[in-house]
Amino acid sequence: MTMVIQALAANPESLCMVTLDHVESGIMLLDGERRVRFWNQWLVRYTGIAADTACGQRLEQLFDEPLPAVVLSAIGDACEHRLSRLLSHQLHAQLLPLHSHTVSGARTPVYHSMMLRPLDDHQGLTLVQLHDTTNAVRRERHLRDKEQALRKVHQTLSEEKKVYRYGTENHQCPGGGDRHSWTYRQHQSQLRAANRRQ
Amino acid sequence: MTPVLTADEHDVIVELMNIGVGRAAHALSQLVQDEVLLSVPKLQFLEAANAREVFCRSMPDLLAGVMQGFQGFMSGRAALLFPEERSLELVRAILGADMSVDEITELEQETLAELGNILLNNCLATLANLLHRKIQTDLPQAFNVDTPHLLNRLSLHDQGDGSMIMLVQIDFSLRASDLQGYLAFLIDLHSADAFIEALRQYLVELTS
Numbered sequence: 001m002t003m004v005i006q007a008l009a010a011n012p013e014s015l016c017m018v019t020l021d022h023v024e025s026g027i028m029l030l031d032g033e034r035r036v037r038f039w040n041q042w043l044v045r046y047t048g049i050a051a052d053t054a055c056g057q058r059l060e061q062l063f064d065e066p067l068p069a070v071v072l073s074a075i076g077d078a079c080e081h082r083l084s085r086l087l088s089h090q091l092h093a094q095l096l097p098l099h100s101h102t103v104s105g106a107r108t109p110v111y112h113s114m115m116l117r118p119l120d121d122h123q124g125l126t127l128v129q130l131h132d133t134t135n136a137v138r139r140e141r142h143l144r145d146k147e148q149a150l151r152k153v154h155q156t157l158s159e160e161k162k163v164y165r166y167g168t169e170n171h172q173c174p175g176g177g178d179r180h181s182w183t184y185r186q187h188q189s190q191l192r193a194a195n196r197r198q
Numbered sequence: 199m200t201p202v203l204t205a206d207e208h209d210v211i212v213e214l215m216n217i218g219v220g221r222a223a224h225a226l227s228q229l230v231q232d233e234v235l236l237s238v239p240k241l242q243f244l245e246a247a248n249a250r251e252v253f254c255r256s257m258p259d260l261l262a263g264v265m266q267g268f269q270g271f272m273s274g275r276a277a278l279l280f281p282e283e284r285s286l287e288l289v290r291a292i293l294g295a296d297m298s299v300d301e302i303t304e305l306e307q308e309t310l311a312e313l314g315n316i317l318l319n320n321c322l323a324t325l326a327n328l329l330h331r332k333i334q335t336d337l338p339q340a341f342n343v344d345t346p347h348l349l350n351r352l353s354l355h356d357q358g359d360g361s362m363i364m365l366v367q368i369d370f371s372l373r374a375s376d377l378q379g380y381l382a383f384l385i386d387l388h389s390a391d392a393f394i395e396a397l398r399q400y401l402v403e404l405t406s
Contacts, residue, residue, distance in 0.1 A: 077319070081323060082270075082332070082335075083323055084266070084336050084338070085319070088309045091292065091312055113308055117336070120334070133305065137305065140305055
């Protein structure tokens with residue numbers, strides 16, 4: 001193992017390539033003609049396309065389904081016009097067809113964002129990075145759903161409070177009992193309903 | 199040092215920025231599914247020493263923005279600022295979310311960065327294309343900053359005699375959503391001489 005490290009250290013370029021190959025993000029290099037020059041293991045895992053197959057091909061030739069126009073436009077901007085581009089998940093729900101496999105073998109989409117950056121003085125190469133945002137997307141969805149549920153409960157309770165105030169001035173509480181226990185029962189019932197909807 | 203520009207040179211910069219902004223408006227319209235109308239830019243040159251005072255006077259205490267470096271016939275940093283609460287209406291229209299500057303989440307930061315990337319790339323690339331020059335842009339970075347520290351955050355310093363800060367303000371409105379606000383671009387040029395030279399050559403070509 002030490003000999004392997006020494007051999008790699010003696011050749012910094014190989015060491016860089018090995019490192020990039022094992023980074024836990026999608027890394028690819030495109031040339032000025034938009035052809036793939038490097039394709040790391042993360043991409044192999046989530047696209048199912050081997051590095052040997054990918055290299056030399058244009059990105060749009062690699063997938064069975066057509067790529068979104070925004071991806072092709074960003075590649076053109078970066079490879080031909082030397083403009084860096086960022087494509088976020090929230091504005092583009094699907095960029096590349098990336099999938100992971102659950103234990104049961106089911107395919108689930110890998111949500112991601114894409115960054116394209118032309119490299120200086122490197123024969124017109126463009127670095128493309130893909131970041132897995134799946135966990136962030138799920139977390140934010142969950143938080144937004146909870147927030148909306150709480151808003152609804154809050155709104156319902158505020159409305160009931162108004163009705164109750166009006167009611168106590170004119171009528172008795174429904175089901176009898178004092179006004180505090182009636183409000184508490186309504187509150188619990190709303191919370192249970194919100195939890196069932198989750 | 200603030201460059202001395204003739205009225206014609208000043209008008210040409212406004213016109214070039216206007217074309218760039220027009221292209222950005224088209225790209226934004228597609229994102230918000232509504233027609234984005236952007237006003238003719240207002241252009242102002244600032245000296246680094248006075249810039250902090252101008253920003254503090256004309257902008258709120260807390261700012262959201264996106265910055266991006268560029269190199270080529272001119273180099274520096276460009277920033278898109280959302281200088282007031284209403285400016286974020288454009289972001290809300292795109293994201294469909296209700297939020298304030300300090301509530302922007304991780305994913306929304308990224309979306310904000312993409313929005314800035316579209317606007318800044320269009321303006322910078324249009325400037326370069328029309329002046330027949332080449333430019334390369336870096337990846338955008340979204341940021342939140344208190345206004346007095348804006349210059350430090352952007353590393354916009356007086357880089358010597360060749361540096362200038364160009365402040366471009368643009369009003370925007372969305373036709374169907376009845377939203378409006380304004381955006382500000384800051385372009386810090388470390389190579390103002392090259393930019394002005396390209397501008398003068400463009401003017402000569404226009405008139406010859």
